[in-house]
Amino acid sequence: MATWKIWIGAVILLCAACVYGEEYDLVILGGRVMDPETMLDAKLNVGVKDGIIATITPDSITGTETIDASGHVVAPGFIDTHFHALDGLSMKMAARDGVTTGMDLEIGAININDWYAAKKNKWPVNYGVGISQEGVRMLVHDPEAKIQGWQDAPTILGPLQKATTADGVAGWASKVSNREEMNQILQLLDEGFAQGAINLASTTAYMREGLTAQEMYESQKLAADWGRFTASHTRYHGSSSDPEAEQGANELIANAFVLDAGLLILHNNDYGWAQIEEKLQAGRAKGLNWWSEYYPYDAASTAIGSGFFQPEVFVDRMGGDYERDMYDPTQDKFLTKEEYEKIAKSDPGRLVVIFSPARKKWLPQWLRIPHMTVASDAIFSGKGVDSWDLDWSEYQGHPRTGGTRAKVIRLGREQGVPLMFSLAQMSYWPAYHLGKAGLESMKVRGRMQEGMVADIVVFDPLKTRETSTYKAGEQGNPSTGIPYVIVNGQQVVKDNKFLKVWAGQPIRYPSSNDSKFEPISEEEWLDRHAIRTHSVHENLRSLGEPDDTH
Ligand SMILES: [Zn+2]
Numbered sequence: 001m002a003t004w005k006i007w008i009g010a011v012i013l014l015c016a017a018c019v020y021g022e023e024y025d026l027v028i029l030g031g032r033v034m035d036p037e038t039m040l041d042a043k044l045n046v047g048v049k050d051g052i053i054a055t056i057t058p059d060s061i062t063g064t065e066t067i068d069a070s071g072h073v074v075a076p077g078f079i080d081t082h083f084h085a086l087d088g089l090s091m092k093m094a095a096r097d098g099v100t101t102g103m104d105l106e107i108g109a110i111n112i113n114d115w116y117a118a119k120k121n122k123w124p125v126n127y128g129v130g131i132s133q134e135g136v137r138m139l140v141h142d143p144e145a146k147i148q149g150w151q152d153a154p155t156i157l158g159p160l161q162k163a164t165t166a167d168g169v170a171g172w173a174s175k176v177s178n179r180e181e182m183n184q185i186l187q188l189l190d191e192g193f194a195q196g197a198i199n200l201a202s203t204t205a206y207m208r209e210g211l212t213a214q215e216m217y218e219s220q221k222l223a224a225d226w227g228r229f230t231a232s233h234t235r236y237h238g239s240s241s242d243p244e245a246e247q248g249a250n251e252l253i254a255n256a257f258v259l260d261a262g263l264l265i266l267h268n269n270d271y272g273w274a275q276i277e278e279k280l281q282a283g284r285a286k287g288l289n290w291w292s293e294y295y296p297y298d299a300a301s302t303a304i305g306s307g308f309f310q311p312e313v314f315v316d317r318m319g320g321d322y323e324r325d326m327y328d329p330t331q332d333k334f335l336t337k338e339e340y341e342k343i344a345k346s347d348p349g350r351l352v353v354i355f356s357p358a359r360k361k362w363l364p365q366w367l368r369i370p371h372m373t374v375a376s377d378a379i380f381s382g383k384g385v386d387s388w389d390l391d392w393s394e395y396q397g398h399p400r401t402g403g404t405r406a407k408v409i410r411l412g413r414e415q416g417v418p419l420m421f422s423l424a425q426m427s428y429w430p431a432y433h434l435g436k437a438g439l440e441s442m443k444v445r446g447r448m449q450e451g452m453v454a455d456i457v458v459f460d461p462l463k464t465r466e467t468s469t470y471k472a473g474e475q476g477n478p479s480t481g482i483p484y485v486i487v488n489g490q491q492v493v494k495d496n497k498f499l500k501v502w503a504g505q506p507i508r509y510p511s512s513n514d515s516k517f518e519p520i521s522e523e524e525w526l527d528r529h530a531i532r533t534h535s536v537h538e539n540l541r542s543l544g545e546p547d548d549t550h
Contacts (some may be wrong), residue, residue: 024049024063031069031458035076035448036420036428046074051489056450065491067484069458073419077455077485078374078405081105081231082266082293083432084153085378088388089395089476091124093402093468094378096478098426100306100455100487101445102378103124103507104153105231106266108132108201110139111150112192113511118150121502124492126441126455128507130201130231131192132156133185133219134172137207138164140184141171154380157303158349163310165305165348173307174209182215183519186222190517192216193226198439199264202232205248206306207467213251218520220255225516228509229262229289229437230255238270238300238308240358242317246272253279253290258521262289262437267377269294269359269366277369281343281531284371289436291429293375296407298359299327299470301379301391301398304340305348313495320354327353329396332472351379351397355471367408367425368418371433374426376404381476388500395476403466406479410465419461434507458484 024047033044033056040056047055047063052320055061077100084104085094108130109115118476119127139147142164152161161529164170177185189200200223204211220230235248247270249265256263263283268276276292283290304326307313314320332352335343343350366372378401383390395401405426413423431446444453464481468474478498485493490503518524 008314022062022064023047024054024061026065026067026080026454026491027061027063028067028069028074028456028458028484030064031072031074032461033074033448034420034423036424037432037447038449039420040145040448041420046448046456048456048486048489051454053208053448053450053452053454053456056448069484071460072458072483073461074448075423075457075459076431076448076452077101077443077457077487078426079430079446080375080378081373081430082295082375082377084157084380085401086152086154086441087380087383087385089381089383089390090378090397090401092388093127093392093395093476093478094376095124095485095492095498096482096496097376097402097405097466098457098459098479098482098485099125099376099405100457100485100492101110101128101507103128103130103198105199105201105264106233106377107132107134107153107156107203108199109150109152110147110188111136111190112195112197112508114150115152116196116506116508119504123502123504124498124500125487125504126445126507128198130199131197132210133187133189133200133202134206135160136185136188136192137172137210139188140177140181141175141210144269154382157309158382161303161305161349164351172210173207176212177209179520182218185215186218186520187517189219189222189514192224193228193516194512194514195518196511197228198434198508199223199228199437200230202230204235204252205230205308208235209307216251217255220252220261221259222516224259224261227438229264231264231266233266237267238356239318240271241319244272246275247271248277249279253283256290257283258289260288262433264290264433265292267295267300268292268372270300270356271358273362273366277297277372280371289433291371291373291433293373294377295377295400295404296363296366296411297398297400298363299353299355299398300332301351301353301377301400302517303354304344304350309340309344319404325355327355327470329353329470329472329475331549353398363445364411364415367412367415367422370424371429372425373430373433374404374408375430376400378404392476392478393473396472397475399466399468399470399477402476402478403468406464406466406481409459409461413461439507439509441505453484456484456486457482458486461465461547
């Protein structure tokens with residue numbers, strides 16, 4: 001009787017398994033699984049459950065959903081630390097390029113809690129942001145802009161930059177802070193860190209007149225007090241001379257060294273890059289958490305109103321030539337000096353593409369530099385957060401937004417770079433350095449290992465390539481050869497189609513009620529850094545003289 005009961009029980013249990021689903025939520029079968037941390041490189045099956053990589057095995061497994069990955073690489077999803085693609089159209093281009101985490105650590109945001117709240121359950125890939133030094137300087141130096149609520153790249157670079165010039169002076173860029181203003185700025189940065197901002201996000205070069213060396217040091221110091229790193233578009237970025245680009249990096253490196261702090265040199269793909277890389281390597285050899293990024297293009301893109309495009313800087317100091325170097329994608333043409341001057345005034349936020357002959361030569365070298373990570377500097381489309389359904393041809397901007405990863409894979413293939421190395425540049429090293437900075441959510445990403453978060457990209461190593469170009473109408477073309485992109489276990493790209501699946505999770509530090517801000521004052525400084533004065537009596541006593549000064 002008892003045996004009979006057990007037997008019936010077993011049958012019921014087996015049927016439950018066949019009715020209520022498979023072993024895993026998702027299985028990826030027969031692909032070449034590659035993990036840059038352990039150097040795993042083998043044909044295996046991957047089982048995903050509850051958003052986690054539950055198994056990587058040669059055994060056959062089943063799942064509710066199945067991806068046939070034969071002929072494809074199964075790798076950790078790409079992690080972008082320089083990501084302004086914060087609206088629907090640009091975001092879906094990046095997803096088609098294999099991005100599973102996109103963080104704006106350069107322009108960043110203000111009102112960090114509100115920024116994260118606005119993305120919650122509304123974003124396809126993992127999202128994160130730094131506290132915006134530029135935005136904070138706008139709050140203090142440009143009260144006429146009347147800034148309220150959270151702001152990030154699409155507004156900071158667009159309408160806000162315009163609003164801050166309403167009084168004729170972009171204060172955030174050109175005003176030197178007095179002590180009181182510097183304290184206000186530091187206090188706002190402090191609030192950003194308390195709310196979990198990933199880093200000090202600094203567009204240093206854009207503020208080169210107003211942002212003093214002291215303010216930069218104090219800002220890096222505050223970040224370091226919070227255990228956060230600084231990421232910077234360095235002060236003389238892109239300049240071949242007067243002063244050399246490397247000098248701008250030296251400022252940050254010196255600060256980070258004495259502060260024992262983390263440092264990310266943003267888009268280190270320009271003049272001085274090799275020496276900067278050497279210093280970052282030397283820092284890492286001393287245990288410092290220093291690294292850099294590049295995007296694989298010989299042209300940059302930024303707002304036409306930026307101060308360094310004025311002829312005194314762009315032509316006289318940086319060796320630029322408007323008609324040769326400055327391309328306006330909106331009009332699909334290169335600009336004369338007169339056209340530049342007109343647009344810089346009427347539409348300072350318009351993005352232009354700047355070509356650099358030197359970068360052509362350097363690009364193959366960047367593909368082979370360890371810990372030089374791939375980050376796209378992806379640019380928003382300007383078509384609004386909800387522009388998910390717009391056609392690719394409507395994107396106007398730099399082709400790197402949609403093509404960075406596929407281009408690195410293609411160039412690596414053509415130039416003999418080991419694929420595992422390229423994957424480390426695109427996923428493992430960003431995760432490694434962010435994890436080392438204390439971001440728990442990054443210690444479990446960027447790796448194809450059991451127990452890690454299932455952020456996964458499936459691509460054809462022989463066919464993956466970018467299709468976006470600089471030409472108007474083609475700038476937003478999606479990459480090909482990347483049929484599946486999985487974020488926290490959910491398919492965001494499936495059969496080469498972007499799905500509006502809000503799978504993204506926040507990447508941030510826990511928020512706290514702490515403050516590390518201490519106002520700068522002369523007395524405070526002396527208190528800390530100078531010895532106390534003694535009375536005349538004490539001086540005499542220390543000399544062994546009789547004290548007769550009464
Ligand atoms: Zn930049």
